[in-house]
Amino acid sequence: xxxxxxxxxxxxxxxxxRAENTIRLLRVRLNFMVGQTAQHGNDRGWQQFFSxxxxxxxxxxxxxVDSEVALQMAHDLTFNTENQNSISGCIHLARxxxxxxxxxxxxxxxxxxxRLYLRLYSWQGHENWHDERDNFFRELESSVSLFQGLAFxxxxxxxxxxxxxxxxxxxxxxxxxxxxxxxxxxFGIDGGERLETVDPLNGIGVLxxxxxxxxxxxxxxxxxxxxxxxxxxxxxxxLPSSVxxxxxxxxxxxxxxAGATETRRAGDLNRMAGKLQARLQYSQIDDVVEFGAQSYVxxxxxxxxxxxxxxSDAYFSYPIDEAVS
Amino acid sequence: xxxxxxxxSENALNLFKSYALDGNTFDEMFQGDGRPRGPYQKLLQxxxxxxxxxxxxxxxxxxxxxxxxxxxxxxYGEDSTIERIFPYDILPRIISEQEWHTxxxxxxxxxxxxxxxxxxVYHEGRxxxxxxxxxxxIYSSQNYQREMRGVRVANDVYTSIVGTDLVRLPSxxxxxxxxxxxxxxxxxxxxxxxxxxTQVFPGMFGGYGIQPxxxxxxxxxxxxQALSPKxxxxxxxxxTPGIFNSAYFEHTFLARVMGIExxxxxxxxxxxxxxxxxxxGGLQRVDVIYRRIDDEFIDPLHFHPDSALxxxxxxxxxxxxxxxxxxxxxTGIADDKAVYSFVPExxxxxxxxxxxxxxxxxxxxxxxDECAYVLDNLDKLVVKAVGESxxxxxxxxxxxxxxxxxxxxxxxxxxxxxxxAQPTLSLSRAPCYIxxxxxxxxxxxxxxxxxxxxxxxxxxxxxxxxxxxxREGSLVVNSSQGGGSKDTWVLQHS
Numbered sequence: 001x002x003x004x005x006x007x008x009x010x011x012x013x014x015x016x017x018r019a020e021n022t023i024r025l026l027r028v029r030l031n032f033m034v035g036q037t038a039q040h041g042n043d044r045g046w047q048q049f050f051s052x053x054x055x056x057x058x059x060x061x062x063x064x065v066d067s068e069v070a071l072q073m074a075h076d077l078t079f080n081t082e083n084q085n086s087i088s089g090c091i092h093l094a095r096x097x098x099x100x101x102x103x104x105x106x107x108x109x110x111x112x113x114x115r116l117y118l119r120l121y122s123w124q125g126h127e128n129w130h131d132e133r134d135n136f137f138r139e140l141e142s143s144v145s146l147f148q149g150l151a152f153x154x155x156x157x158x159x160x161x162x163x164x165x166x167x168x169x170x171x172x173x174x175x176x177x178x179x180x181x182x183x184x185x186x187f188g189i190d191g192g193e194r195l196e197t198v199d200p201l202n203g204i205g206v207l208x209x210x211x212x213x214x215x216x217x218x219x220x221x222x223x224x225x226x227x228x229x230x231x232x233x234x235x236x237x238x239l240p241s242s243v244x245x246x247x248x249x250x251x252x253x254x255x256x257x258a259g260a261t262e263t264r265r266a267g268d269l270n271r272m273a274g275k276l277q278a279r280l281q282y283s284q285i286d287d288v289v290e291f292g293a294q295s296y297v298x299x300x301x302x303x304x305x306x307x308x309x310x311x312s313d314a315y316f317s318y319p320i321d322e323a324v325s
Numbered sequence: 326x327x328x329x330x331x332x333x334s335e336n337a338l339n340l341f342k343s344y345a346l347d348g349n350t351f352d353e354m355f356q357g358d359g360r361p362r363g364p365y366q367k368l369l370q371x372x373x374x375x376x377x378x379x380x381x382x383x384x385x386x387x388x389x390x391x392x393x394x395x396x397x398x399x400x401y402g403e404d405s406t407i408e409r410i411f412p413y414d415i416l417p418r419i420i421s422e423q424e425w426h427t428x429x430x431x432x433x434x435x436x437x438x439x440x441x442x443x444x445x446v447y448h449e450g451r452x453x454x455x456x457x458x459x460x461x462x463i464y465s466s467q468n469y470q471r472e473m474r475g476v477r478v479a480n481d482v483y484t485s486i487v488g489t490d491l492v493r494l495p496s497x498x499x500x501x502x503x504x505x506x507x508x509x510x511x512x513x514x515x516x517x518x519x520x521x522x523t524q525v526f527p528g529m530f531g532g533y534g535i536q537p538x539x540x541x542x543x544x545x546x547x548x549x550q551a552l553s554p555k556x557x558x559x560x561x562x563x564x565t566p567g568i569f570n571s572a573y574f575e576h577t578f579l580a581r582v583m584g585i586e587x588x589x590x591x592x593x594x595x596x597x598x599x600x601x602x603x604x605x606g607g608l609q610r611v612d613v614i615y616r617r618i619d620d621e622f623i624d625p626l627h628f629h630p631d632s633a634l635x636x637x638x639x640x641x642x643x644x645x646x647x648x649x650x651x652x653x654x655x656t657g658i659a660d661d662k663a664v665y666s667f668v669p670e671x672x673x674x675x676x677x678x679x680x681x682x683x684x685x686x687x688x689x690x691x692x693x694d695e696c697a698y699v700l701d702n703l704d705k706l707v708v709k710a711v712g713e714s715x716x717x718x719x720x721x722x723x724x725x726x727x728x729x730x731x732x733x734x735x736x737x738x739x740x741x742x743x744x745x746a747q748p749t750l751s752l753s754r755a756p757c758y759i760x761x762x763x764x765x766x767x768x769x770x771x772x773x774x775x776x777x778x779x780x781x782x783x784x785x786x787x788x789x790x791x792x793x794x795x796r797e798g799s800l801v802v803n804s805s806q807g808g809g810s811k812d813t814w815v816l817q818h819s
Binding site: 103320 | 393578589604
């Protein structure tokens with residue numbers, strides 16, 4: 001496969017996953033606001049929301065989030081194509097990447113992405129957006145999930161598919177880590193290094209934003225203890241949105257990729273992924289607390305950044321003189 | 326207007342109330358007396374048999390299918406870029422088996438002769454020495470690539486992928502308007518039109534016996550493989566200018582049906598005289614390039630130095646015989662609009678045959694007497710710059726203003742070699758469904774020819790792209806200027 005196409009596939013996976021994350025964060029945040037009056041809790045909620053999306057929050061002079069402007073920004077995060085974290089922005093970029101590899105996608109998959117893009121476009125000027133947004137977000141969410149299903153069932157499971165998957169799993173690690181970091185920062189005590197928070201109920205929102213609340217209730221009980229929530233989202237082996245789960249997938253898929261491409265350049269990359277996988281696999285929540293929860297998550301993100309760079313060096317932009325010698 | 330005795334209901338006849346018929350133009354559907362021609366009889370019955378609202382619904386369904394599939398081109402607006410679907414018409418254009426036979430054998434003959442001509446002008450130049458084609462015409466052309474002189478071309482196939490534009494004269498005969506020998510486009514719209522039409526209008530297709538066209542991709546792949554000594558093991562790629570090119574849809578479409586890589590210039594490099602592409606597994610050698618980039622942009626070392634679309638060193642690799650280009654470089658010399666007028670001569674010279682398809686009468690401004698005639702009749706003729714395409718650089722005399730004529734007069738006087746003129750043709754008209762009415766609009770036909778080195782192994786999928794001038798009275802069929810397309814059926818022998 002062409003290096004450029006592989007790069008497009010990888011980003012297609014990342015942007016679709018990023019779109020899904022933004023959709024869920026928005027849905028949870030906007031639903032949570034309904035009926036809320038306590039300005040204080042609301043304020044932290046907004047702060048957490050914006051920092052999970054790596055966006056600067058609209059602060060008033062007194063340092064509190066201006067919820068009017070915040071609502072306007074929620075609309076922007078849905079429809080403003082210029083913003084690369086917005087739903088529109090992600091879908092637009094996903095589609096641009098898909099167009100570049102259109103000859104290698106199945107017609108069903110391409111058409112699905114294209115329809116999703118057109119659908120979003122047609123909602124843009126919708127008057128009653130705020131009243132119908134829950135339906136709208138649900139429709140989008142299932143559309144994005146359908147992308148995964150179509151990719152699974154209609155693509156050859158060769159390197160192109162592997163790149164989409166690796167992109168998706170890596171992006172999910174980034175999303176969950178950034179949500180956890182935001183939770184620790186705005187609700188945690190002592191900068192979030194200890195696993196205690198001022199508002200244990202906020203854990204429900206965090207779990208919902210990862211689509212994991214129902215699973216959590218099956219494993220624990222419906223009262224979200226921060227250390228349990230962290231354990232669940234960070235270290236659980238079976239939860240499809242946990243960091244450990246996704247890192248394991250990345251490591252396995254990278255091994256498959258090295259086999260499929262018969263490359264000699266993936267050694268470093270696979271070592272890095274394996275190391276991170278092992279670290280998560282053999283960590284217990286007590287180790288995380290001892291290390292400092294916030295620092296642990298930051299470390300994971302740093303390792304994933306390195307994996308991203310190594311992936312690019314191995315497959316997309318390796319030096320030519322090495323390749324011809 | 327269909328003859329009363331042929332019709333169905335009053336309501337359906339209303340559909341045809343604005344249909345214009347006149348003796349100076351060939352109508353594809355109706356004879357002079359208003360009765361339908363043989364191949365169209367069944368179609369007319371189908372149209373009269375459905376409710377007009379149903380036709381409109383089918384059209385909308387087809388619109389949506391085109392849009393969802395992304396069969397679109399990009400319009401660059403002031404503050405945003407929008408994608409539009411290519412305008413098309415749901416009523417098919419129908420060609421009988423006999424008519425197609427003439428077109429097919431005429432084009433095979435023509436493209437074979439053109440390839441022999443290209444070989445000749447880049448080697449011995451016999452046809453020039455014998456005075457059948459003037460020297461200065463060739464050597465003064467911007468499309469003559471001196472770099473190609475003496476270069477050995479695989480199987481002597483210079484232009485294997487061709488789209489030739491045909492028009493139908495008032496007599497009913499097809500004539501050649503121009504050959505597109507460099508990087509012709511449009512074939513994906515022919516294939517997409519058929520695909521979409523069979524989906525949204527299955528009932529209309531029933532029982533006609535339409536010759537299939539879906540094998541174009543396979544034939545193209547076979548022709549490309551035949552250009553490499555490695556045959557089926559050759560690594561073939563399609564070179565595109567990229568996602569912003571207006572024909573990008575076609576490039577992805579063709580790459581997909583052939584199962585080959587769609588590459589951009591930056592994906593490839595030349596090392597030690599061989600061409601490689603950068604893949605995830607390392608560098609991979611490329612044997613055949615189906616290039617959709619113009620000559621000037623293909624190699625910045627040899628041609629346009631500012632081009633970022635091409636591959637530096639590609640031409641050297643080509644000259645060394647380490648990679649094959651389809652079409653090869655320099656084929657534009659034969660579709661220069663002035664050289665075009667010598668194609669019948671080429672057919673006689675190389676093949677010893679009479680041309681089966683006629684050319685349109687052409688005046689060369691490089692000849693003094695013809696130039697004088699052209700200058701005297703600017704209001705009646707169509708004047709074309711020889712190197713332009715896409716309907717640009719053109720003066721349509723009867724539809725032009727005095728000012729435009731004067732401007733062309735100056736341009737012709739300044740550079741006569743650069744201009745030719747042709748009588749204003751009355752292109753044939755075919756029925757189109759527009760805004761709830763069936764009306765007649767001017768059409769042409771671009772069949773797609775895959776040349777394999779001989780007349781016998783040249784394949785033309787039956788039909789081609791029928792382009793329509795959707796604006797009433799307009800003669801310009803180019804999609805960049807208000808043109809659309811329609812599905813084209815060649816009927817099986819009944």
